Amino acid sequence: MLLQIDRRTLLGLAVALLLVGASACVGNAEDKFIIVQSTTSTQNSGLFEHILPEFTKKTGIEVRVVAVGTGQALNNAENGDGDVVFVHSKPDEEKFVAEGWGVNRHDVMYNDFVIVGPAADPAKIAGLKVAPEAFKKIAEAQAPFASRGDDSGTNKAELKLWQDAAIDPKSASGKWYLETGSGMGATLNTAVGKRAYALTDRGTWLSFANKDDFKVLVEGDPKLFNQYGVILVNQAKHPNVKAKEGQVFIDWLTGPEGQVSIANYKIDGQQLFFPNAASPKRNDSGRAQ
Amino acid sequence: MADFLQAFHTALRLIVTFDPDLVEIVLLSLRVSLFAVAIASVIGFGLGGVLAVYRFPGRGAASAVLSALMGLPPVVAGLFVYLLLSNSGPFGVLQLLYTPTAMIIAQVVLVVPIVGALTRQACEDLLEEYEEQLRSLGASSGDIVTTLLWDGRYRLITAVLAGFGRAIAEVGAVMIVGGNIDHVTRTMTTAIALETSKGEIALALALGIVLLLMAFAVNVALMGVRRFASRFAYA
Amino acid sequence: MLEPVASNRASVSLNGRRTLLPLQIRNLVYEANGKRLIDGLDLHIEDPGVTVIMGPNGAGKSVLLRLMHGLIVPTGGEILWGEKRMDRELARRQAMVFQKPVLLRRSAAANIWHALGLRGIARGDRADRVEGALKLAGLAGRGAAPARVLSGGEQQRLCLARALSLEPSILFLDEPTASLDPASTFAIEELLIDAQHRGVKIIMVTHDVGQARRLARDVLFLHRGRIVEHQKAAGFFERPESETARTFLAGGLVL
Numbered sequence: 001m002l003l004q005i006d007r008r009t010l011l012g013l014a015v016a017l018l019l020v021g022a023s024a025c026v027g028n029a030e031d032k033f034i035i036v037q038s039t040t041s042t043q044n045s046g047l048f049e050h051i052l053p054e055f056t057k058k059t060g061i062e063v064r065v066v067a068v069g070t071g072q073a074l075n076n077a078e079n080g081d082g083d084v085v086f087v088h089s090k091p092d093e094e095k096f097v098a099e100g101w102g103v104n105r106h107d108v109m110y111n112d113f114v115i116v117g118p119a120a121d122p123a124k125i126a127g128l129k130v131a132p133e134a135f136k137k138i139a140e141a142q143a144p145f146a147s148r149g150d151d152s153g154t155n156k157a158e159l160k161l162w163q164d165a166a167i168d169p170k171s172a173s174g175k176w177y178l179e180t181g182s183g184m185g186a187t188l189n190t191a192v193g194k195r196a197y198a199l200t201d202r203g204t205w206l207s208f209a210n211k212d213d214f215k216v217l218v219e220g221d222p223k224l225f226n227q228y229g230v231i232l233v234n235q236a237k238h239p240n241v242k243a244k245e246g247q248v249f250i251d252w253l254t255g256p257e258g259q260v261s262i263a264n265y266k267i268d269g270q271q272l273f274f275p276n277a278a279s280p281k282r283n284d285s286g287r288a289q
Numbered sequence: 290m291a292d293f294l295q296a297f298h299t300a301l302r303l304i305v306t307f308d309p310d311l312v313e314i315v316l317l318s319l320r321v322s323l324f325a326v327a328i329a330s331v332i333g334f335g336l337g338g339v340l341a342v343y344r345f346p347g348r349g350a351a352s353a354v355l356s357a358l359m360g361l362p363p364v365v366a367g368l369f370v371y372l373l374l375s376n377s378g379p380f381g382v383l384q385l386l387y388t389p390t391a392m393i394i395a396q397v398v399l400v401v402p403i404v405g406a407l408t409r410q411a412c413e414d415l416l417e418e419y420e421e422q423l424r425s426l427g428a429s430s431g432d433i434v435t436t437l438l439w440d441g442r443y444r445l446i447t448a449v450l451a452g453f454g455r456a457i458a459e460v461g462a463v464m465i466v467g468g469n470i471d472h473v474t475r476t477m478t479t480a481i482a483l484e485t486s487k488g489e490i491a492l493a494l495a496l497g498i499v500l501l502l503m504a505f506a507v508n509v510a511l512m513g514v515r516r517f518a519s520r521f522a523y524a
Numbered sequence: 525m526l527e528p529v530a531s532n533r534a535s536v537s538l539n540g541r542r543t544l545l546p547l548q549i550r551n552l553v554y555e556a557n558g559k560r561l562i563d564g565l566d567l568h569i570e571d572p573g574v575t576v577i578m579g580p581n582g583a584g585k586s587v588l589l590r591l592m593h594g595l596i597v598p599t600g601g602e603i604l605w606g607e608k609r610m611d612r613e614l615a616r617r618q619a620m621v622f623q624k625p626v627l628l629r630r631s632a633a634a635n636i637w638h639a640l641g642l643r644g645i646a647r648g649d650r651a652d653r654v655e656g657a658l659k660l661a662g663l664a665g666r667g668a669a670p671a672r673v674l675s676g677g678e679q680q681r682l683c684l685a686r687a688l689s690l691e692p693s694i695l696f697l698d699e700p701t702a703s704l705d706p707a708s709t710f711a712i713e714e715l716l717i718d719a720q721h722r723g724v725k726i727i728m729v730t731h732d733v734g735q736a737r738r739l740a741r742d743v744l745f746l747h748r749g750r751i752v753e754h755q756k757a758a759g760f761f762e763r764p765e766s767e768t769a770r771t772f773l774a775g776g777l778v779l
Contacts (some may be wrong), residue, residue: 035468037386044487049471066387066468080376081386185486210488238376240384422626424595425688426642427616436638440629 033062034245037074037082040183042228043067045203045272045274053260055252061245068269069183077101077231080238083246086253088201088228089153102231106254109262109273110227113157115218116188116205117197119144122150125197132165140165142176144196148187155225158199161223188244200228201270225281228273230254254278292320296494315499318476321389321463322456323395326404328451333401337408339435343415351475352409352511358402363395364461370395371457371465392476395462407448411441443518450511456505542656544605544693545725546570553600554587554749561587563749565601573741574716574726576757578733580768580778583746585729585737586698586726592727593620616643619687620696624703625679632674632682633658635668639686657726660715662687676695684715688724690747695719697728701735713739737761745769747778 004249031234037254042048043065050065061210068076070087077085078101085102087093096102112153115125115134122140125134162169171176180187184204191198192212200208205216218224235243252258254277262275303311340352372378374386374394385391415437423433438445460478467474469483477500484493538738554562559633561584569575577585590596592603593608594610619634627635636654658667661681663674671682680700697716701709716739720726730736738742740757745766753766764770768778 040486043483064387064468064470064473066470076375079378080381183486185488187487189488210490222495240376240381300704418627421595422620422622425593425618425620426639427612428642432642436628455533517628 001228003044004273005037007086013210031062032060033064034083034242034249035064035066035081036084036086036249037076038065038067038086038132039073039088039153040067040185041071041152041201042086044183044185044207046207046267047203047262047273048266050265051253055258057248058257059248059252061248063249065218067183068153069148069150070156070159074101080233083233083242084249085231085233085278086228087153090227092153092156093229093231095154097231101234104156104236105229106250107277108228108230108253109259109275109277110225111143111176111222111273113154113199113221113226114202114216115197115199116214117217118195119213119215121217123197126215126217128218131161131218131223134163134218135165136167138197138266139165139169139172139176143150144178144194145169145199146178146191146194146244147185148184149181149184152183154184154199154201157224157226161199164223164262165289166273205269206270206272210278212251227276257267292490292494293359296498297489299491300495304499305325308462311496311499313329313472314475314477314480314496315503317474318457318478319390321392321476322329322453324395325393325456326400326449326453328393329397329452329469330404330445332397333404333452334408334438334445335403335434336354337410338412339407339410341412342434342437343428355409356406359406361399361402361468362461363399363459364465367395367462367465370398370462374466387470387474389467389468389474390473392463395460395466398454399462400456400475403452403455404445404448407451408438408441408445411444412437415441435455435476436489443514446514447511450507453507455501456501457507472483540643543572543723543725545572546606548604548607549601550604552588552603554584554591554596555599560709561749562591562598565750567744567754569727569753571710571744572720572723572725572743574720574728574739574744575744576736576740577727577729577746578731578736578745578772579752579755580747580772584749585746588751589620589696589698589729591729593618593661595620602755611702617693618696619690619692619694620698621680621683621687621700625683627671627679627682629672630670631668632661632663632671635682636663636686636689639690643690657685657689658683660688662711662779673706677704677711680704680708681711681715685710688715688719692724694725694727697730699728699731702731709735738763745772762763 001163016256038048047055048065052065056062064083066073066076070089070092073085073087074092075081075098076082083097085093088107093102093105098104115131117125120127123138123143125137128134145156173179178194180190182190184200185208188198188208189201189203189210190196192210192214193254230253232246233241235241259275259277262273263271265272311510336355340348340355357392360440370391371386374383374391375381376386385394392495402446416433416481416504417515421442423436428436458478460482463474463476464479464482467476469479477496481493481496481500525533530699533758534550547567549565549567552561552562552567553756554564555628560567565588571587577588579585587596591598594615603610608614628638630638636657637650640650640653661684662677664680665668671679672684684700701712713735716726716728728739737757741766742756743760744751745760745768747768751759752765753769755765760769761773772778
């Protein structure tokens with residue numbers, strides 16, 4: 001009877017489909033790849049699309065970037081869910097290594113943070129050379145300020161500046177101090193939408209496509225210096241870490257080719273990141289076995 | 290307004306030219322969600338049928354939990370699966386994190402309650418009509434489950450399409466367990482989230498339009514199925 | 525006027541199978557939702573042919589039928605078929621047709637096929653039985669029609685044919701023609717008479733006194749969960765023994 005055949009073939013089809021689908025998914029296991037836990041600001045700047053293809057072409061290793069906040073990136077790496085960490089919060093990075101989660105830490109590049117805001121600039125901070133002073137004026141004017149509020153490198157830098165200005169913005173959280181708990185791009189969207197000031201890294205800002213009439217209002221303060229570091233996750237803590245390929249990536253990134261590639265990345269003729277890795281590693285630098 | 294117009298224009302251009310990046314993420318979205326829904330349906334049909342027909346202690350509670358899980362936030366489902374698949378988690382050894390397989394698993398978690406609860410409801414309705422006659426004919430509880438599942442097949446298709454709608458449109462789960470990795474785990478919804486965060490509003494909207502078109506196609510199919518069914522009183 | 529033909533072979537039915545009779549019910553009690561629907565009922569049925577159960581609404585007729593068929597479990601008392609308690613083996617030799625036809629959302633033929641499958645009839649044997657059932661239901665050649673678009677009368681004939689295709693020893697019917705037109709009712713009654721001739725014991729609930737007169741060999745009259753009267757049909761309709769039966773047959777309300 002047609003009905004009986006129907007059910008059997010349906011079942012057989014379903015099983016076949018599942019097997020095909022499952023195999024299609026797992027197929028990638030053979031390719032060489034590493035997982036890099038990095039930050040949304042680095043991803044949003046477009047840097048990875050520029051430098052990673054060069055690395056893969058040279059070494060045949062695919063780099064898969066998971067872009068989250070610095071805090072989450074380090075946390076994921078502690079869980080062993082990444083081979084390399086590439087973030088911008090030196091104190092946290094050093095803590096990560098000190099606690100044994102990372103092998104060691106290398107400088108890679110720097111850029112700077114800038115304070116952006118609406119052209120109208122209600123707190124009148126345009127052109128100031130001292131960032132904490134600008135923050136102080138924003139607090140006094142109670143002008144809206146959009147913070148990442150997400151434990152990221154940018155967020156920590158921002159909080160340090162408030163500290164330097166001797167102001168506790170969190171007491172005004174929800175009033176003029178808006179904590180979005182989001183990545184840099186989402187926070188900038190909120191800032192533009194709320195006509196609020198924000199602290200952002202220059203890379204994200206340059207490549208951000210929704211600026212409206214917002215401008216860079218404060219820049220150049222040495223306190224706005226933003227250092228990026230790269231760390232190999234410690235294989236001793238998580239055996240699945242691809243230490244060998246991870247180290248290849250770090251060597252490339254801090255070596256002449258990677259550094260040149262970083263310097264070459266420009267938007268509208270402007271360079272976003274400035275390579276500053278130390279001289280090439282000696283062979284016996286502390287690598288965990 | 291300018292954004293909307295630009296969005297439509299961009300959407301059209303992307304679709305008509307079969308933009309390779311677009312094709313890639315559309316195919317990945319479909320692959321992940323279709324497989325997730327297929328697997329979740331098999332599980333959901335079984336769960337729903339058993340809950341409707343078999344009598345056992347705790348049945349009411351189990352049904353309530355299943356229905357409640359229909360409202361499981363995708364990001365929570367994602368977190369749950371992440372904890373399982375993380376290298377510090379129980380199934381870390383499978384190395385599934387940040388792969389399409391992980392995304393399928395997370396979406397299965399999301400869709401099973403939907404298909405399961407709707408199947409249970411459909412079977413309960415049918416059971417009221419059929420139970421006496423089926424028992425009279427000598428059907429065991431297992432026989433009744435399979436009979437009801439086949440008999441309610443049009444309502445079950447509706448449940449499956451509802452599950453698919455949920456899967457194809459969610460972003461929280463696939464973002465966390467997939468990592469939104471370019472060319473590997475970037476789906477329509479995570480791409481939209483990314484482009485939005487880059488301020489590329491028009492492009493994000495364009496992707497959204499494509500997603501809506503897919504959902505629209507699914508719904509048209511659903512209406513067609515229903516109309517076919519009622520013609521033969523199979524609905 | 526159609527008279528049922530008496531069979532003298534009490535222990536073996538015409539198709540060679542052993543009959544399930546006699547049916548003995550002792551002190552049957554059934555309670556639900558705090559109400560006693562069957563209240564200490566005793567019953568003995570051993571003759572073949574059609575036994576009709578009648579009584580006012582709420583008397584417990586449908587409940588009694590379902591208890592006999594094993595669809596519900598008694599609160600007290602026992603039901604014995606040929607000295608044996610109800611089990612899967614016995615259940616497989618019974619079938620039931622309900623007041624409203626219950627057909628699955630598939631073709632007429634598929635419905636029969638499905639029922640045969642539930643009974644474990646070998647696939648090779650099913651095709652013949654399906655064809656036979658369709659013919660019996662007057663639906664020969666229309667097996668592919670979706671069962672639920674058939675008319676009410678056709679659906680009920682199909683349900684009856686389905687039940688008969690299982691070759692039951694006992695066939696229960698719960699007001700099978702209550703919502704059918706006279707032509708369909710006639711067709712159903714023809715089928716029942718035919719089945720009876722082939723040795724199927726029929727126990728049927730009906731509200732239709734005329735139908736009872738046409739088909740019954742003996743009549744069980746129920747009131748308030750008890751058997752008030754059990755007589756051969758001719759005797760029951762001519763000279764009902766109980767007050768309630770008399771009132772009922774005269775068309776009065778039995779309280």
